[in-house]
Amino acid sequence: MEWVLKKFEELLPAELYAILQLRNEVFVVEQNCVFQDADNKDAGSHHLMGWLDGRLIAYTRLLPPGLAYACCPSIGRVVTAASARGTGTGKLLMEQSIAATEKLYGPVAIRIGAQLYLRHFYASLGFEPSGDTYLEDGIPHIEMTRPGLTK
Numbered sequence: 001m002e003w004v005l006k007k008f009e010e011l012l013p014a015e016l017y018a019i020l021q022l023r024n025e026v027f028v029v030e031q032n033c034v035f036q037d038a039d040n041k042d043a044g045s046h047h048l049m050g051w052l053d054g055r056l057i058a059y060t061r062l063l064p065p066g067l068a069y070a071c072c073p074s075i076g077r078v079v080t081a082a083s084a085r086g087t088g089t090g091k092l093l094m095e096q097s098i099a100a101t102e103k104l105y106g107p108v109a110i111r112i113g114a115q116l117y118l119r120h121f122y123a124s125l126g127f128e129p130s131g132d133t134y135l136e137d138g139i140p141h142i143e144m145t146r147p148g149l150t151k
Contacts, residue, residue: 007046007047008047046061058081059093062075073111076112094122112144116141116142
């Protein structure tokens with residue numbers, strides 16, 4: 001798998017199309033969730049793409065402090081293609097995302113809004129619940145934070 005990290009303005013049109021297509025395949029069609037994916041946060045974020053055989057199969061959006069949470073950076077829009085599930089790609093995607101976030105912003109805390117059913121997956125990567133459960137676009141979520149090495 002080839003991992004590519006780019007700022008929004010560095011994305012090629014074909015890369016942006018692949019990102020939007022994968023996010024829509026999973027979040028809108030597969031999860032049957034009508035929501036505003038274009039939320040004005042993409043332009044200020046970095047985008048981590050996992051390519052295999054010319055196909056985007058894994059993706060996250062890395063948000064700087066202040067864009068999603070005032071305190072710290074965030075990892076969002078975590079998505080893997082259906083064909084890549086059960087292969088360890090999701091864990092590898094999050095490990096790559098954590099490493100890229102720490103490279104960009106230092107060893108600080110990382111906060112996420114996790115779908116509730118994935119809380120144990122994120123806990124295995126060092127994330128701890130840091131808020132109550134809430135509904136986002138009709139799907140139960142929980143805020144989780146991965147403590148950083150600095151205070």
